[in-house]
Amino acid sequence: MKRRTIFYTTLTLSLLFVGANTYLIEKANSKVDREVRVANWEISGTGDLAKELPKSGVVTAEEESYIYFNDEFGSFKKFLVKEGDQVKSGTPLYEYEVTDQTQQKSVLESEVEQLEDEIDSIEDNIDDLESLESSLPSTSTDDKEIPIDASALQSEYEIKKEIAAKELEIDRLENQIDNLERQISDIESYETTLTVQSSVDGTIKDLSHAIDNPLITIASQATIVTTDLTEKEIVTVEENMSAIIQSDIEKESQKGIVTKVATLPKNDPHLQTDSMYPLEVKLQDTKNKLLPGHHVFLSIITEEVKGALVVPVTAIEKEGTSTFIWILTEKGTVEQRKVKTGLQVNGQQQIKSGVKAGEYYIVYPGDIPALENGTPFITGIDWNRIRLRDLKKVDRPTVLENLLVGILERK
Template identity: 35%
Template sequence: MDLNSIGNTYQNGKDILKVLSEMKSWQAGLLAAGVIAFTGANTYLIIKEDSKIDKSVYISEWQRAAQGDLKETLSKPGVAIPQSEYPVYFSEEDGTFSKFLVKPGDKVTPGTPLYEYESVNLDRDRNRIESEIEQLTNQIDSVQNHISSLNNYLSALEAEQAYTSTDAEKEEKDLSVSIHDTEKEILLQELEADLLEDERDKYEEQLDYVNEQTGVMSYLSEIEGQIVSISEDLDNPVLMIRSEAAAVKGKLDEKELQKVVQGQETAVESGTLKKDFTGRVASVQTMPETPLSTETQASYPFTVELDQAQEKLENLHPGMQLNVEITTGEAKDAVVAPSKSIMKQNDKEYVIVLNSVGKTEKREVQEGLKVKGSSEVVSGLEQQEPLMLHPKPAAEISREFFTPFTMDKFYPGALKHMTNREKLKYFLLGMFNR
């Protein structure tokens, strides 16, 4: 019995005295002696450390699991850097140079002809391009077959999960993890297929152009940007193209390096321009830019390529200070639980669920993304299930529980509507209920 219960018992005792006062003296004395003896015996059994009496568990704090989105971000300072420049070369082995098809200031896109030359072997160029297209097509087919196999495997896992017994918690947890990993792999393979198809499209454009020529070839741009210089003397590089996409540079420490990868979404803020930009991590260098030393922490450069059109970036000049927020993890429509409801024991994670039959239930779960006191629960828990906060490994399991008394459900006039017999009944229930 805890102090709160004793305090409540004391308050309720005032009403019991009224009941006793209405009885005859010998009846009241007998009842009082019985109550005292029964109370003393039960109090001893409850407090006694090695007592086998089944005690209730007091849950001081609890909260329900919910459904929601979690996003883990990393905020880093950055600086605007000059747009990347790409050199274009001409080799006399390809043929005889004819003329430039662009001039400084011109904007180009992938597939734009940059210069013409008379090919010494048109068939050789055609065969080379066709070989590239065939190789890319085979790669795409291989990736598509792999995606098809993964989808079949995913369907089998989902079907197996649908027929898995709810009592088989470990099996259901393993299935949930496998489904999650398979869905992730499918997305990566679909991205790989898209990139390969884009590359094949470029070669098909080159092949179309070659087939239209009669010995005169054009070198096609591979990027989108602006021509910044031309070498009329044909000194390599004969052309320089500046990428339209502006970039941001920042630094990571060794812990942050483990979280940031190419392709992650970013939000970039300029305090000077009062503008926000979006982009993606373009590169992460795994070699530090600082000298290797045991005395200083290494820093690893990363770059972000911005998505905005060039006209929106005109006032973003090299050297401007920016804040970069990198999305390092994201979980959508996830089961979310308070991080303080999850305990670790023997390299496993558990929660104490307050189940529908009024007992505590220790349940193994798998914790995923953790953000600001909230945790994604990948398996083992459903939304809206109530959880004990701050559980301990030695928490009582499969015991009846009770929660704090709430004043909003109590009003002073409640006792006035009870008979003396009801008051005595509830007093005894409060005293001896396990």
């Protein structure tokens, strides 16, 4: 008896299942006919995009200072330093014997006057820069902060950078004046052997033992990374672009900024050779362990967008000059939405307009041949998105209907 009951019950349920399926398939305007199944869909969100130019680079001294010797009024005696020595401003570099004290004093005084004129000119230039800086829009007021244009911020940064560089130049010139005035004082004291001191900090790179000029070359302690750009690369890189520096010496990558982009090739142009343009990147970490001669890997950020609305390129469709993305609307239909795109990096596409963060989109619209604007859609079950308390709010007939449609639509 029990076996017969089980048999008839199973048969009845099977006939009901087949009958329901047949009815839904044959029914005019059936959802099975009208709906499309979307297997891959995501919610739109924001992210950062950066387009990088990879280059190999080498660390070198940021600046080189040259010490000259005029043998017209004196004779060289000896070096007081050797190659590789670390020197500071005021470190004795070499001695020379004065042969014509009166004439040498006149020459030194003339050099002091020239340096003082240079300082006056630089100070006037600093005053002009400070006036220009004060004319820029303020970033805040006493009452509240107000937004200012990004170009104004960039201009303020450039002005401050230029002022700082000129103040450093004044310090260097003043050190040179101190050195010259000390030599003048020695001559007035009837000293015949004079000592020349360094006006900068750095490392002795080269000594000319043949007493040729420059007599001494001093490399600055500050380092930069240099590389060469091709003809195509040079047009994509500008000063003040960010860069990432990696090396085998430092475990962590370092940040840098492009400080110089040459407008002339490093060698004379030739029809049969490619032109290469030097580029310099300044390291922002002054305590790095990289030394001149170390080889590094550079990533120059040529384009960057922060907080951009980003979707995979697979979600983008093009028709002529127009670009579209398929949106899953709250009405349960698909919508072909025209969008404006921006930066594309590593398979990720920036959406400038047309879609808002939080909207759902189809990841692979090309895999859905029946996709038409306004068509109702169904999606596969994503158990991670389902919550029991939400299911309790849905009435049973709706659950059964959608379950049947889903089974029939499944491939």
